[in-house]
Amino acid sequence: MTFNITILGSNSAIPTLKRNPTSQLINHNERLLLVDCAEGTQLQLRKFRIKMQRIHHIFISHLHGDHFFGLIGLISSMHLLGRIKELHIYGPPELKEILDLQLSVSQTELNYPLKFHPLEQEKKAVIYEDEKLSIETLPLNHRIPTCGFLFREKPGKRKIIRQKIKDLNIPAEKILEIKNGADFIDEEGNLHKNDSISTPPGESRTYAYCSDTSYFEPLIPMIKNVDLLYHEATFLHDKAEVAAEKFHATAKEAATIAKKANVKRLLIGHFSNRYDNPELLLDEAKEVFPSSELAMDGVTIEV
Ligand SMILES: [Zn+2]
Ligand SMILES: [Zn+2]
Numbered sequence: 001m002t003f004n005i006t007i008l009g010s011n012s013a014i015p016t017l018k019r020n021p022t023s024q025l026i027n028h029n030e031r032l033l034l035v036d037c038a039e040g041t042q043l044q045l046r047k048f049r050i051k052m053q054r055i056h057h058i059f060i061s062h063l064h065g066d067h068f069f070g071l072i073g074l075i076s077s078m079h080l081l082g083r084i085k086e087l088h089i090y091g092p093p094e095l096k097e098i099l100d101l102q103l104s105v106s107q108t109e110l111n112y113p114l115k116f117h118p119l120e121q122e123k124k125a126v127i128y129e130d131e132k133l134s135i136e137t138l139p140l141n142h143r144i145p146t147c148g149f150l151f152r153e154k155p156g157k158r159k160i161i162r163q164k165i166k167d168l169n170i171p172a173e174k175i176l177e178i179k180n181g182a183d184f185i186d187e188e189g190n191l192h193k194n195d196s197i198s199t200p201p202g203e204s205r206t207y208a209y210c211s212d213t214s215y216f217e218p219l220i221p222m223i224k225n226v227d228l229l230y231h232e233a234t235f236l237h238d239k240a241e242v243a244a245e246k247f248h249a250t251a252k253e254a255a256t257i258a259k260k261a262n263v264k265r266l267l268i269g270h271f272s273n274r275y276d277n278p279e280l281l282l283d284e285a286k287e288v289f290p291s292s293e294l295a296m297d298g299v300t301i302e303v
Contacts, residue, residue: 001028001029001132001153001156002027002028002029002030003027003028003029003153003205003207003302003303004026004027004300004301004302004303005024005025005026005027005207005228005230005267005300005301005303006024006025006027006048006050006298006299006300007024007269007295007296007297007298007299007300007301008020008023008024008025008038008041008044008045008048008297009021009022009023009024009036009038009040009041009044009297010022010269010270010271010278010294010295010296010297011066011270011271011273012066012232012234012248012270012271012272012273013064013065013066013273014066014273015038015039015040016273018297019271019296019297020038020039020040020041020044020297021038021039021040021066021067021069022036022038022066022067022211022269022270023035023036023037023038023041023044023067023070024036024209024230024295025045025050025055026151026207028132028133028151028153029132029133031056031057031130031132031133032050032054032055032056033055033057033058033059033135033151034055034057034058034059035058035059035061035149035209036059036060036061036067036068036211037058037060037067037068037069037070037071037074038065038066038067038068038069038070039065039066039069039070039073040070041070041071041073041074042070042073042074042077044297045074047298048298052074052077052078052081053078053081053083053085055087056085056086056087056088057087057088057089057090057128058071058074058087058088058089058090058091059090059091059135059149060089060090060091060092060095061140061146061147061148061149061209061211061212062092062121062142062144062145062146062147062211062212063091063092063094063095063098063144064143064144064212067211067212068091068095071089071095071099072098072099072102072103075087075099075103075110075114076108078112079108079110079111079112082111083111083112084111084112085112086112086113086114086115087112087113087114087115088115088116088117089114089115089116089117090117090119090127090128091116091117091118091119092118092119092121092145093118093119095116096116096118099114099116119137119147120137121137121139121140121145121146121147122139122145123137123139124136124137124138124139124222125137127149131154132153132154132156133151133152133153133154134151134152134154135149135150135151135152136149136150136152137149137150138150138208138209138210138219138222138223139218140210140211140212140213140216140219141213141214141216141218141247142212142213142214142247143246143247146211146212146213148208148209148210148211148213148219149208149209150206150207150208150209150222150223150226151206151207151208151209151303152204152206153204153205153206154204155201155204156201156202156204157179157180157201158178158179158180158181158194158198158199158200158201159179159198159199159200159201160175160178160179160197160198161197161198161199164192164196164197164198168184168186168192168197169186169187170184170197178194178197178198179198181194182194184197205227205228205303206225206226206227206228206303207226207227207228207229207230207303208222208223208226208228208229208230208263209230210223210229210230210231210232210257211232211270212232212247212248212270213231213232213247213248213249214243214244214247214248214249215243215244215249215250215253215256215257216257217257217260219257219261220257220260220261221261223257223261223263224261224262224263225261225262225263225264226261226263226264227263227264227265227303228263228264228265228266228267228301228303229257229258229261229263229265229266229267230266230267230268230269230295231249231254231257231258231266231267231268232248232249232254232268232269232270233249233250233251233253233254233255233268233269233270233271233281233285234246234248234249234250234270234271234272235248235249235250235251235272236250236251236252236275236280236281236284237250237251237252237253237284240252240253248270250284251268251281251282251284251285252284252285252287252288254266254268254285255268255284255285255286255287255288255289255292256288256289258285258288258289258291258292259288259289264291265291265292265293266285266289266291266292266293267292267293267294267295267301268281268282268285268292268293268294268295269294269295278294278296279294281294282294
């Protein structure tokens with residue numbers, strides 16, 4: 001099953017020709033979810049050949065411009081391009097007021113339903129669920145209320161052993177029950193235990209997105225053992241004081257969180273404009289946590 005992340009923006013506050021501010025596209029089982037939507041995100045979608053109308057869910061971590069200034073533009077383009085399918089937006093309650101004002105002053109009546117889901121940023125809660133995925137908020141420590149998002153795959157069904165269907169003459173209507181864990185009684189009345197006719201589902205994967213935050217240890221138990229952690233790394237550690245003042249983190253701090261949470265892989269992003277070469281940040285992260293990667297614009301990472 002597909003589960004990957006495409007980075008649409010890796011910079012902090014200001015867009016540059018090389019790096020856009022924060023936005024990511026998550027593809028889970030061909031369902032596309034947009035996380036944060038900085039200015040220019042719709043252009044990034046075009047550049048990386050992602051069809052915007054396939055996005056039905058958008059999650060906004062907080063109301064700093066470098067995480068949502070592209071939202072009204074994207075909403076508007078979806079409308080102008082004839083969208084009729086509903087769009088769900090999850091974000092701070094004030095975001096609804098902003099969008100309502102932007103739409104009303106331009107006298108725009110959207111062709112499609114826009115469903116807004118207000119988030120309580122201070123609290124960990126499940127905010128989205130479908131049959132294959134759940135999404136929880138992760139409270140972060142930033143200058144204004146901010147949350148990250150934890151994407152957790154649901155355990156799949158057991159896999160039936162094909163040969164057993166033939167050998168035991170298992171009828172089609174029993175297959176789903178067996179996939180759900182039921183035993184099977186054949187025509188002669190013999191009981192076949194579930195684990196003799198099916199194999200366990202694959203591992204459920206997890207992705208934690210921690211947008212803007214200072215070094216914040218309460219996050220550790222919430223992201224323990226995740227497969228992939230995205231953690232901001234705005235500065236090198238020689239700027240640790242500046243980072244703390246601005247409620248941002250350094251590459252070393254991101255790596256320390258990754259190490260303490262025992263995650264499998266770390267992805268760092270939200271780089272300050274002062275770094276022309278983010279490899280410096282990667283080197284610093286790798287000293288503490290070797291399985292670190294850069295979240296550069298246009299890169300797709302498998303979870
Ligand atoms: Zn930011
Ligand atoms: Zn911010």
